[in-house]
Each structure stands twice: as structure tokens, then as C-alpha cells.
Amino acid sequence: MVVVGVIASALGIVFGLSIDWFPTIASVQAEKIKTLYDVLVIASVPIFVLVVTVVIGAVIRFRMRPGQEDMDGPPIHGNTRLEVIWTALPSMIILGLCVYAAAVLHDAEKAPAASAKELKIGVTAQQFAWTYTYPKELTGGAPLKTTQLVLPIGRSVEFQIVSEDVLHDFWVPNFSMKIDAVPGLTTRYRVTPNRLGTYPVVCAELCGLGHSVMRSQVQVVPPTAYAAWLKRKTAPPKATTSGGTAGAGNATAGKQVFADNGCGGCHVLADAGAKGQIGPNLDDVLKGATAAAIKTDIVDPNAQIAKGYGPDIMPANFGQTLSASDLASLVAYLKEATS
Ligand code: HEC
Ligand SMILES: [Cu+2]
Known part of the structure; x- marks a missing residue:
């Protein structure tokens, strides 16, 4: 044995x-x-x-053999040593x-030794989207609210997690850390990313119909790339060159906005290869829609609920998380892709 x-x-x-x-x-x-x-x-x-x-x-070894049916083993009482x-x-x-x-x-x-150097980034969970807030200590200006999570490699980050509605759970499997987002509380954890790459952010608490698509990504980049990204995101919007009227939007950029914001997790859109089944098929419903109507659909999804779908499934905060130019580009792209 x-x-x-x-x-x-x-x-x-x-x-x-x-x-x-x-x-x-x-x-x-x-x-x-x-x-x-x-x-x-x-x-x-x-x-x-x-x-x-x-x-x-x-x-x-001790199985019962023929003829032993009525026998019992020897009685054994306590063996103290054993x-x-x-x-x-x-x-x-x-x-x-x-x-x-x-x-x-x-x-x-544990907080890192030089705790002043730690990044503190806000994470807001909402049915069914993640928003990240880079506070003014990091941007040097107004806080940055964005759907992109970009982190420099090798630097400790403390996430401060809140929920706008129900329980969610902020999980990055590759970081091996997760914690619930609880309405009314701020929960925290810290990680030090040590490998470059793009990793999934997953909601790990069943939070409603769109739970399975409540995903986002974290990009771990070199410190210089992080600084450049932050600078680009917080730079005041440039006046449009090349004669385009401000707010007209650029359909090519809009395709990227569509991809970056998880729209394809819920919607079908052939041009973007999107196959989501939670919301309406955009190829069908947006045919012939005006830019103004598409914009309202995106920034105020509850104003008019598409037939056969429930309210409060499509995230209602794209009006805040998308910049005006990204929104215009997204609308221009959707109009072009579905016409
Ligand atoms: C969590 C799932 C989800 C995500 C993410 C999502 N949507 Fe939606 N969307 C829905 C649902 C459900 C509806 C139908 C209910 C409604 O009208 O609010 C809808 C409605 C719409 C409509 C109106 C369709 C119509 O019938 O007129 C448009 C346009 C739209 N979404 C575009 C977008 C875009 C663009 C994005 C990304 C920026 C996006 N959606 C992200 C779920 C989602
Ligand atoms: Cu969730």
C-alpha cells in the first residue's frame, strides 16, 4: 500500500x-x-x-469471504497514539x-512602499457596461471618464469600484483578482500589472439580461505609451481641419468607436462583423433612419424602447462616456453602414 x-x-x-x-x-x-x-x-x-x-x-484485504456472512470483526477500542x-x-x-x-x-x-506613486483609478459598474475614471491627480486637469482601461506596466494600481445600480463584480482573470461592486459602497483592490498585453475585464456577478456581455478590456502598456495615451485623451479637442464641419463625424473613426464600446456584444451589424443577440439587429432597424434619430437612440436609449425589447438593457451613459466627436463619428458610421 x-x-x-x-x-x-x-x-x-x-x-x-x-x-x-x-x-x-x-x-x-x-x-x-x-x-x-x-x-x-x-x-x-x-x-x-x-x-x-x-x-x-x-x-x-478484509473483504467478506464465503462462510463469514454472520461473523463480525474483533471489537477495537480507542488507540490513543493513533x-x-x-x-x-x-x-x-x-x-x-x-x-x-x-x-x-x-x-x-499591502500598499506599495512608495504609496504616493500608486495609480488610483475609479471603476463604475452599470447594467451592462464598465466606465473608468482617471482622477485629476493623474490627468493634471479635469477627471477623465472613459470606457478604455489603459495601465502602465510595473506600477501598482488601486481600483476603487462603485455600482450605479445592482451588484456587479470587477474581475480581470489574468490579474487573479476580483471584487463585488456594491451599490452604496466603494470596494477596492490593487494589482501591479507585470506583463504587456490586452486582457478581458469580466462581470462576475449575475446582474441582469446583459450580464454575459458586460465585458471590457484592460491594456497593459509601457509607461511612455500610457503617458501618451493619457495626454491624447485629455488634450482639448482639436478644431476640425480639412474643411469638415464640426460634428459631422468621420465614419471610419466611427467603426473603431463601435468596436471599442462593446456595441457588437448586443447588436448585429454586418459591416462590423457584429453578431450580438441582446438588442435589435441594427442592419434592419436603422435602414433609412436619420442621423438625429440614431444619435437619440444611442444617448437616450430609454426615450424610445425598440419594439420587443426591455428598457434599461442598453447602457444609458454613452452620452457621457463618448466624446462629442466620437459620438458624431459613431452616428456617421452607423448611417453609412446601414444605408
Ligand atoms: C448591453 C447590451 C447593449 C449594448 C452594449 C448596446 N446596446 Fe444598443 N440596444 C440594446 C437594446 C436591448 C436595445 C433596444 C431597447 C432600446 O431601444 O433601448 C438597443 C437599442 C439600440 C438602438 C435603437 C434601435 C432601434 O430600434 O431604433 C441603437 C441605434 C443602438 N442600440 C445602438 C447601440 C450602439 C451604437 C451601441 C454602442 C455604443 C450600443 N447600442 C450598445 C442593447 C445594447
Ligand atoms: Cu454586471
Whole structure:
């Protein structure tokens, strides 16, 4: 039984460690959590194997043989040494793992040494969209409200999460961190992104009909690219050159706005390859619509609810999160793509 148990444990540990339990790791915190997880696998596989081996071994060795139907095994009363061992050993293992897990948690929540250098970014959850607020300390001017989350690599970020309506949950699987967005409270967590790339932001709390499309993205970029992005976003809008009237919008830019704001998660739009099924098919319903009507549909979706659909499903804050020029471009694009 010992030989079988040792071999089975070794195989189980190798198997457990070879499984990719986590998506690509993109934060310092996620790395430590993965190590904790690996230690848990190493500690729990032999215990599982021990129990199963003893059970199977006992079933085979002490099974009932013909003629023993009415017999009973010898009565065994307390074995103090055994009882002490099987109480003390698991207690010590569990205590050790608890202390280790608490240390990892403490570490993940700890403020960085130079706490002044930490970014503090607001996250607003709303059925069914995410908005991010870069406060004036970061922009150097007015706070920036945007649907894009861009972070510099290697710098600690504290997210301050609020909800405008119901419970949501701010989860970035690649950062290994998540927390509920609770109406009336500000919840927080911090991460230090350590891998360049674009990762999904997911709502992890069932929040209504559009829950499955309540997604966004976080881009981890080099610090210089972050600074450039922030500067571009907060620069005062340039007067239109090339003779276009202000507010006319640019359909090519509008296609990007459509892609960046998750419209395709809910709507069909052939030109953008969008296949969302939560809202009306824009190819059908926008045929022949005027620019003014399309604009109202976007900034005030509850003004006129499309037939067969419920109110409060389409996010009502695009009027605030989209800049005037992005909105004009989006409208121009939708008009062009559906005409
Ligand atoms: C969470 C899902 C969701 C997202 C995201 C979403 N919409 Fe909608 N949209 C809806 C639903 C549902 C309706 C129908 C109810 C209504 O009219 O408010 C709708 C209605 C519309 C209409 C009116 C259609 C008609 O019948 O006249 C337009 C136009 C529109 N959306 C465009 C957009 C654009 C552009 C975006 C991205 C900026 C977007 N939507 C994002 C769900 C969504
Ligand atoms: Cu949600």
C-alpha cells in the first residue's frame, strides 16, 4: 500500500501541476496566488491518495469471504497514539496552509512602499457596461471618464469600484483578482500589472439580461505609451481641419468607436462583423433612419424602447462616456453602414 500510495501521489502531483488552472499571468499578485495554488495541490494530492489507498486496500484485504456472512470483526477500542497522530497531523498541515494563505493575502493587499506613486483609478459598474475614471491627480486637469482601461506596466494600481445600480463584480482573470461592486459602497483592490498585453475585464456577478456581455478590456502598456495615451485623451479637442464641419463625424473613426464600446456584444451589424443577440439587429432597424434619430437612440436609449425589447438593457451613459466627436463619428458610421 505504501508503494502504491507513493507512486500514485507522485503521479497525481505531476498531473495536478501540469494543468493550466490559470489564464496567462499578468500581475505580481497573480504569480503569488499561483504559487499558493501549486502548494495546495502538492499538499492535498497525497492526502486524497492516502485515504483512497487505505479504503481500497482494506476492501480488498478484509473483504467478506464465503462462510463469514454472520461473523463480525474483533471489537477495537480507542488507540490513543493513533488518535493523537490523526488529529495533530492534519491540524498542523491546515494551520500551516492557513498561515501561508494569510501571508499571501496580506501581501496582495499591502500598499506599495512608495504609496504616493500608486495609480488610483475609479471603476463604475452599470447594467451592462464598465466606465473608468482617471482622477485629476493623474490627468493634471479635469477627471477623465472613459470606457478604455489603459495601465502602465510595473506600477501598482488601486481600483476603487462603485455600482450605479445592482451588484456587479470587477474581475480581470489574468490579474487573479476580483471584487463585488456594491451599490452604496466603494470596494477596492490593487494589482501591479507585470506583463504587456490586452486582457478581458469580466462581470462576475449575475446582474441582469446583459450580464454575459458586460465585458471590457484592460491594456497593459509601457509607461511612455500610457503617458501618451493619457495626454491624447485629455488634450482639448482639436478644431476640425480639412474643411469638415464640426460634428459631422468621420465614419471610419466611427467603426473603431463601435468596436471599442462593446456595441457588437448586443447588436448585429454586418459591416462590423457584429453578431450580438441582446438588442435589435441594427442592419434592419436603422435602414433609412436619420442621423438625429440614431444619435437619440444611442444617448437616450430609454426615450424610445425598440419594439420587443426591455428598457434599461442598453447602457444609458454613452452620452457621457463618448466624446462629442466620437459620438458624431459613431452616428456617421452607423448611417453609412446601414444605408
Ligand atoms: C448591453 C447590451 C447593449 C449594448 C452594449 C448596446 N446596446 Fe444598443 N440596444 C440594446 C437594446 C436591448 C436595445 C433596444 C431597447 C432600446 O431601444 O433601448 C438597443 C437599442 C439600440 C438602438 C435603437 C434601435 C432601434 O430600434 O431604433 C441603437 C441605434 C443602438 N442600440 C445602438 C447601440 C450602439 C451604437 C451601441 C454602442 C455604443 C450600443 N447600442 C450598445 C442593447 C445594447
Ligand atoms: Cu454586471
